[in-house]
Amino acid sequence: MSNLHKQSISWFAIIGALAAIVHYIVAVSFEFTGVLPPSQANIVGFLMAFPVSYFGHRKFSFSKQTSTHSQAFPRFLTVAVAGFIANQLLLIAALTYTWLPFWLALGLVMVIIAVSTYLLSRNWAFKHSP
Secondary structure (H helix, E strand, C coil): CCHHHHHHHHHHHHHHHHHHHHHHHHHHHHHHCCCCCHHHHHHHHHHHHHHHHHHHHHHHHCCCCCCCHHHHHHHHHHHHHHHHHHHHHHHHHHHHHCCCCHHHHHHHHHHHHHHHHHHHHHHHHCCCCC
8 A cells, every 4th residue: 555545544534533523513412402303413414514524635635636626526525425325324224223322323324434435535536537
């Protein structure tokens, strides 16, 4: 594994963790206080975390990639929305078919989705197209 690839993974983990913390805190806060039901709280958490994720990954995780903003943004949005749809479906399934509380189910689902998001971001969203 190249040093550049290791650095990209490190930044992806840091930025991903920051975005995940924003998503998690917002979603759990809205659900815990009763302001929103779990599925809607999860949507708000995602929307608040998305800018952290995109701009952080663009600036740090994939800064050596040569894609333009007009190439990277729609691709990253596609990856993020696909990841969120998977997140939402897994979360609803976990809440419906297990005893897990929202805060735990959301945390587990977010970890599962993170790996696929990294791979899609690295190999497609921020990769330059000729």
